[in-house]
Every structure is written in C-alpha cells, then in structure tokens.
Amino acid sequence: MVDDIKEDDFDVDEGGQVEIIGWLYQYYNIEPHDKVVNINGGPIKTNDIPAATQLFTTDWVVRYMVDNSLGRLYLEYFPDSPIKEKLFYLLPGPIEERTDSFDLSKLKVLDDAMGSGHILVYAFDLLIRMYEEQGYGKRDATDAILAHNLYGLEIDKRAYQLAYFALMMKARQYNRRILSKPIRHNLHVFESTVDVPNEVFEKINASKDTIDDLHTLVSIFRQAKLLGSIMHFEKKFDFDALFCAVNSLPDSTQLDLFGLQAAKNTLQSILRIAQVLQTHFDVVATNPPYLNRMNGDLKKYVKKYYKAYSGDLFSVFIWKNIEMTKQDGYSAYMTPFVWMFIKTYEGLRKSILDSKQISSLIQMEYSAFEEATVPINTFVLKNDMNADATGTYLKLSDFKGGMEVQKKYVLTAIADPSVGYLYRTKQTNFEKVPGSPIAYWVPHKFTELFTDRKVDGEYDLTGSQHITADNKKFLRYFWEINSEKIGKKGKWARYSKGGPFRKYYGNNHYVVDISLPALKFYSSNSTSNLLDKKYWFKQGIAYTDITSGKPSFRFFVGGLFDKSGPVLCNVKELNYLLGLLNSKVFSYYLPIVNPTIHMQVKDIKNFPIIHQENGKLAKVKSVVQQTIEIAKSDYSDDESSNEFENFTILTHIAEHQKSPTTKLLIFFDFCDKYVPIQFRGLIFYGKLSKKR
Structure with a gap:
C-alpha cells in the first residue's frame, strides 16, 4: 500500500x-x-x-x-x-422536461x-x-x-x-x-435465517394473516444468502402491520429461554430488507x-x-x-x-x-x-x-x-x-x-432489407451434425487411408472439420470412419450423433464455426461434417450463395446478429437475400466458379492438400535445371494406417499383414 x-x-x-x-x-x-x-x-x-x-x-x-x-x-x-456542468459523463442528447412536483427528500x-x-x-x-x-x-x-x-x-x-x-x-x-x-x-x-421457534409466533399480537405473512417471509429468507436481491414475492406485504406485530414482542432483558430477542431482531431485519425489495x-x-x-x-x-x-x-x-x-x-x-x-x-x-x-x-x-x-x-x-x-x-x-x-x-x-x-x-x-x-x-x-426474403426461405439448410465422441479413434488424415477406401463404397468418407480461414475451397484434410462397427457406435453411444443419411456425400458449402470476426465459406465436394465445420447441404444456386456469403455484405451483417467468435446456422438462415436477374445471376455464378478454381489451384499447391501433385513454382524451372525424377513412395495398409514403407533403401511392394 x-x-x-x-x-x-x-x-x-x-x-x-x-x-x-x-x-x-x-x-x-x-x-x-x-x-x-x-x-x-x-x-x-x-x-x-x-x-x-x-x-x-x-x-x-x-x-x-x-x-x-x-x-x-x-x-x-x-x-x-448548474449541476449539469459537474456531470462530466452525461452523454449528449435531448432531456425531456418534467412538470410534476419534486421532493428531494x-x-x-x-x-x-x-x-x-x-x-x-x-x-x-x-x-x-x-x-x-x-x-x-x-x-x-x-x-x-x-x-x-x-x-x-x-x-x-x-x-x-x-x-x-x-x-x-x-x-x-x-x-x-x-x-x-x-x-x-x-x-x-442478507443473512440466511434459521427457523424461528413457534413460541415466538404464539407471543406475537397480530391477525392470522399477518402471522402467515411472517411465516412466509421466514421461509423465503432461509435462502437469503443464495438468492439475495432476486428474491421473488408472490404478494405485496403490509409492512406497517408486520412491523407492528414484530414490535409487539417484548424486549428481553433477562434469561431468554426461547430466544425471543434474537428472533425479534431476525424478524425486524427480514422486514427491513423485504420492504426495500418491494x-x-x-x-x-x-x-x-x-x-x-x-x-x-x-x-x-x-x-x-x-x-x-x-x-x-x-x-x-x-x-x-x-x-x-x-x-x-x-x-x-x-x-x-x-x-x-x-x-x-x-x-x-x-x-x-x-x-x-x-x-x-x-x-x-x-x-x-x-x-x-x-x-x-x-x-x-x-x-x-x-x-x-x-x-x-x-x-x-x-x-x-x-x-x-x-x-x-x-x-x-x-x-x-x-x-x-x-x-x-x-x-x-x-x-x-x-x-x-x-x-x-x-x-x-440495411435494417429495411430484413423485411425481404432471407436465406432460410430460399434454401434447405441443416443444423444437423456428426459427432464421433472419439475423434482419435474415428478420424484420420486423408493420407493415412488408401484413397480406394474413401467414398460412398468405402469405409471412410471426407469429413469437414473447420480449419483456418480459407475461402471458396480447401481444408479437406480429414476422413471419418463409416464402417459398420463405427456406425453402430455412433448410433448407440449417448454422446455421439450420426448425421442424417440424407446429408451424406452431398455437395455443399462448408465453413468454420469459429470465425474470430472473419467468416469464410468453401465449396465442399461431399461427405460428412461436424459442428466445427458445418456444411450447408441441398443448396440450390450453390455458387450464388457461396459468393454472397463470402461477400463484404455478409461480413458486415454477421457482427450485427452475432458478435461472438462462434457462427451458427441460424445466423446464415436469417441473412437477407435478393436474387438477381438471370443475366446478372449467371455472371455471378461464373465469377464464383472461376474463384473456386483459383482457390483450388492455390490449395493444391500445399503438400497437405489431397490434390497436391507438384509445387507450381517448379513448373517455371528450366528443363536442364531440374533434378532427376525420383520414384514415388509406395503406400501400404499397415495397422489401420496407409503408410509408406521402405527398408534399407529398398521399397517393398505388396500388402503387409497386421502382425508384420
């Protein structure tokens, strides 16, 4: 200090x-x-x-x-x-004059x-x-x-x-x-009260209704420390009658066998606080x-x-x-x-x-x-x-x-x-x-736009999501799984799970187990949720629920999705909506309805939408498609992309400057993972058993 x-x-x-x-x-x-x-x-x-x-x-x-x-x-x-000059934090604005009487006391x-x-x-x-x-x-x-x-x-x-x-x-x-x-x-x-002895109420000189009101207040104030100022009273009490009743108790100056004085003090305290609250x-x-x-x-x-x-x-x-x-x-x-x-x-x-x-x-x-x-x-x-x-x-x-x-x-x-x-x-x-x-x-x-049509009335959007309850067991990166086993006929499906800020395309890193044992687990486990099959493998618009003030929407090729990377499925005019959601207009709109970092489906559903004439609509869709292709090309230049083939920058190196072509690694199914196996410089071809 x-x-x-x-x-x-x-x-x-x-x-x-x-x-x-x-x-x-x-x-x-x-x-x-x-x-x-x-x-x-x-x-x-x-x-x-x-x-x-x-x-x-x-x-x-x-x-x-x-x-x-x-x-x-x-x-x-x-x-x-002149007091106005001392109100240093009085915000500017009109002050309505009152004409009724004023008594400061x-x-x-x-x-x-x-x-x-x-x-x-x-x-x-x-x-x-x-x-x-x-x-x-x-x-x-x-x-x-x-x-x-x-x-x-x-x-x-x-x-x-x-x-x-x-x-x-x-x-x-x-x-x-x-x-x-x-x-x-x-x-x-506020002090939580204990029961007031019945002998105290018997010595109070008051009507039955007044005694009942005192009992009610004592009962409510048993939770005084918990409830404090949010106490709720079912009726308006007559405090003049209540104080008169409590004051009828004699002040004890001798041995107080029934605790009359303590009870009187408690009741007076209850009445004072209850009167403030009413x-x-x-x-x-x-x-x-x-x-x-x-x-x-x-x-x-x-x-x-x-x-x-x-x-x-x-x-x-x-x-x-x-x-x-x-x-x-x-x-x-x-x-x-x-x-x-x-x-x-x-x-x-x-x-x-x-x-x-x-x-x-x-x-x-x-x-x-x-x-x-x-x-x-x-x-x-x-x-x-x-x-x-x-x-x-x-x-x-x-x-x-x-x-x-x-x-x-x-x-x-x-x-x-x-x-x-x-x-x-x-x-x-x-x-x-x-x-x-x-x-x-x-x-x-801008507020007038909300009287027009909104996304919810134009598109079939789902608030459903898939929950594995054990991501370590049921999720893999796509490179851990044989690509032949990913898809409608396989045991794995593409999985939208949010990811960093990326518009129009990308963040396709995960796959989810959809084998029969996994599906049985999702359906029976109390903390799991199996995504409704009508949304499986549907093209749509994926986004990351945590926006940090910067929403981003991407084309999703189809699969399953969870709450971190929801997908808008069954979307008519997908490119038009994708472009609209990635526009500055939506970025302006989102903090109005939800200034937190978590975007929700309802925020998208309530977004006002105005359809363009066919000519303008076609132009928007075309521009968005071009943007998707550009974003896809950019994404495929990343080694973690499922569509990576080569670094784009290498295509600009002269032929005589390129390194000799190297053999691609051969991947194997090994302990439920799809991994490259190489021993002492030699690549082994064939399928390894789980024991091996």
Whole structure:
C-alpha cells in the first residue's frame, strides 16, 4: 500500500477514498475468486457466490451510470441547474422536461449488489450538490441522504461492512459530528435465517394473516444468502402491520429461554430488507453479479421466476431492477454485452424493447475490462416506452486498450458529439432484425432489407451434425487411408472439420470412419450423433464455426461434417450463395446478429437475400466458379492438400535445371494406417499383414 499505490488514491479531495477501498477488497478476493471459478468449471456453491461474482466497478463507469440516471433525472426537473456542468459523463442528447412536483427528500436510489459501495458514495456527492441547490445546509443534507435517499443490499458481509464504512466516511466529510449520534441508514446484508421457534409466533399480537405473512417471509429468507436481491414475492406485504406485530414482542432483558430477542431482531431485519425489495425507486444502479454456473437450487429458482431472463444472473438483475424502478425512473448497469446480441438473451431484449427505453449505452472494446474475462457494456434504461425516443450509443470496439483508453474516448465524444463512433437511433429499428439485436450502428437502409426474403426461405439448410465422441479413434488424415477406401463404397468418407480461414475451397484434410462397427457406435453411444443419411456425400458449402470476426465459406465436394465445420447441404444456386456469403455484405451483417467468435446456422438462415436477374445471376455464378478454381489451384499447391501433385513454382524451372525424377513412395495398409514403407533403401511392394 505504501510503495505501490499512488498517494492520490488515498486523498478524499482527489476521489481516491472510494477507489482504494474497492480495489483493495477486490485484490483481497483474488485467491478465493480464482479458486472458486477454476474448480472443474462446475456450479458455484452458495457460500462461494460472493467470491465468484465480486467485481469492483471502474470509477468513470460509476460516474457514467449515476450522471445519466440520477443526474439526468434531476435535470428533467431543473434543466437550467448548474449541476449539469459537474456531470462530466452525461452523454449528449435531448432531456425531456418534467412538470410534476419534486421532493428531494423522497428521492430514492438503490444499489442492490452494492459491493464496497462505490456507486452509493458517488451518488452521495451528487445528492449533496442537489440539496445545497435546494437550500439545505451540508449537515442537514447528510442526515437526510443517509435516512431517506440511499439504499444498498449485499450478500457478502465483508463487502457490506466496507460499504458502510465508505458511506460513513463520506458522510463525515460533510458533517464532522455525524458519528457522535445514532445514525439511521438503509444499508443491509442478507443473512440466511434459521427457523424461528413457534413460541415466538404464539407471543406475537397480530391477525392470522399477518402471522402467515411472517411465516412466509421466514421461509423465503432461509435462502437469503443464495438468492439475495432476486428474491421473488408472490404478494405485496403490509409492512406497517408486520412491523407492528414484530414490535409487539417484548424486549428481553433477562434469561431468554426461547430466544425471543434474537428472533425479534431476525424478524425486524427480514422486514427491513423485504420492504426495500418491494419499494419502487427513482434510480436503481448496480454492477450485478455475472454467474451462469448456478448450482441446482439457484438454477431451479431462476427458471421458475425469471425463465425469460435465466441465461445468467446479470440478466435477471437487469429485468428485476428495471421492474423495481418507478414509472419514468432510471436503472443503470455495467454488465457483459452478450445480452445485446446472442439468442440466450433474446427474451430479455424483446421485453426491454417492448416496454422500456434504452436511454444510453456504451459498448466497450472486447478486452477492455481486464478484471473480467467477458466483454463489457454500461447502459441506462428508462422505465417508459416512447417509440419516438432516440437513444445515445457509443461504440468503442475499435479502440484497443484498457479502461483508461475507453474513458478517453467517452470524454472525447461528450466534448464533440460529431465523432464517428457516437450514434443516435430509435430502438424500434432493432426489432426489424431477426433476434432483435441491439445493433444501433446499422443504417436504416440495411435494417429495411430484413423485411425481404432471407436465406432460410430460399434454401434447405441443416443444423444437423456428426459427432464421433472419439475423434482419435474415428478420424484420420486423408493420407493415412488408401484413397480406394474413401467414398460412398468405402469405409471412410471426407469429413469437414473447420480449419483456418480459407475461402471458396480447401481444408479437406480429414476422413471419418463409416464402417459398420463405427456406425453402430455412433448410433448407440449417448454422446455421439450420426448425421442424417440424407446429408451424406452431398455437395455443399462448408465453413468454420469459429470465425474470430472473419467468416469464410468453401465449396465442399461431399461427405460428412461436424459442428466445427458445418456444411450447408441441398443448396440450390450453390455458387450464388457461396459468393454472397463470402461477400463484404455478409461480413458486415454477421457482427450485427452475432458478435461472438462462434457462427451458427441460424445466423446464415436469417441473412437477407435478393436474387438477381438471370443475366446478372449467371455472371455471378461464373465469377464464383472461376474463384473456386483459383482457390483450388492455390490449395493444391500445399503438400497437405489431397490434390497436391507438384509445387507450381517448379513448373517455371528450366528443363536442364531440374533434378532427376525420383520414384514415388509406395503406400501400404499397415495397422489401420496407409503408410509408406521402405527398408534399407529398398521399397517393398505388396500388402503387409497386421502382425508384420
């Protein structure tokens, strides 16, 4: 701490107070985090969830989230407020003026996965400015913020303690006497409850319905450490009646045989947290946990209550938090950006696009956030549906580097909204593209293409694939097998298995065993899959599923294929489709529907297609055929090609400079492999037995 950390990081005036607490706690958690997330890739246990999901939120991202939610909300009431000049990360865009009444003491801000409290502490600073502008002194403002404005929830007790400490230090910055009196605050930590003795309920003076509600809450909170803020309640509770009932229990000052005092404290804690979870907030801002390796209990719970958003814990938080937001309120997030594109989160996207408004969004460069192994975005939703509203988006994908680089380009865009990576668009455009990806950079003309025909309606494409379950046993390179045994009448078939980037032709290295014993294995083994025979030995278009942003499609002569090298079979106008898929248009389209490195058949099926007139179609097919021949010639110049005969460069050597012709090696079937055999300089002809 003394030698490696800058002194400014400890300086309150430099904003270091929050940063240092958060980062120290994250580094403290490195070993337990790595231990938990690397164990066999299995589900995360309940007690390990905090270690697996605790990530500190970068300071400028916190400021973006709060400036564009709490800050924007305040400006909607007071558009001429000088506070606007202090909102350094407020993205440019129109701000709608509100005319309803405003009471700052009733403004509520929640972080329901607060960690070490970074978001709440920055919100505290902003709220102080608001109170001062409304005529309050700093001391009174400090008390009001703690008592009325800021709320936090956390499943990790150590993180909760740090958040409480950070918030108290922030409060003391504005009121030196704050710690000299009882402090009312709204920070809570989830604790799983044990059964409350029946004797306790018998001593509560309340109606049967109220007692039943208490039983229900105790039952739910048995899983408090597992569920945390995603707890689901079937009904709206009457908390006035519940608190009154619990407070009817006498305070125990003597020997507490039935644990009345402990039970009373537990029930009061449950009620305080449940009340927060059933409150609607003006602003909810958080960096939620990222967790898709849920244990059985958590997965079952999420599937039951949040099925459409169950792809990851962060997607559950996205939806639950916007639902906890008041009408016209804001929810702000930092999450992986996969929710914007892939099929797993299609339900979440459609729910947001149908009923909420994306106010602003920043998509960061793929590897910018080094603390997590996932690409990140930060965004703000408004609990309102306005079809004519225009959101503001920043696409930082081209700017390599860490979070400081991303910060630089965000500030540049705020200072100069004309930069090429700032976009404004209506979210109704997203629904025109299959799967509704949040493709904000796509021109309107391009989205209009999706109302036309698409590949799926024009071609018979298969999503089927062959799985051997034991590639070492059932796959060979073509040069290991006698060519006479490869084909429809042989025991081996050509096999498409992906490979490096190569367009139009190539990557024909493998063959797969299709002998009767092998077919029997594929059909009976639980982890194998036998490709439907109607796709066997069909010419088609092969591609590599791992694209790394550069898709490539090739002519396939026919055979079988697996998930790494899928083949589009039964393709009419094969050359036309092959040329189209290898075009710049498809390369532009693919990141819109799937920015990951794995291309899927559905991505191809949804590609819009416009057929040309016969004359133009013939020309395209002819050009593609020429390209295939060129690619084939290039591929056959490689020694690993099944069509290699000689190096092309040798054809340009003068006759008198050529080496004497050498005899070709003779290959034999030997131990299930087709190999050249030569002993002491002599080549033996004939078939060797397996014993030999």
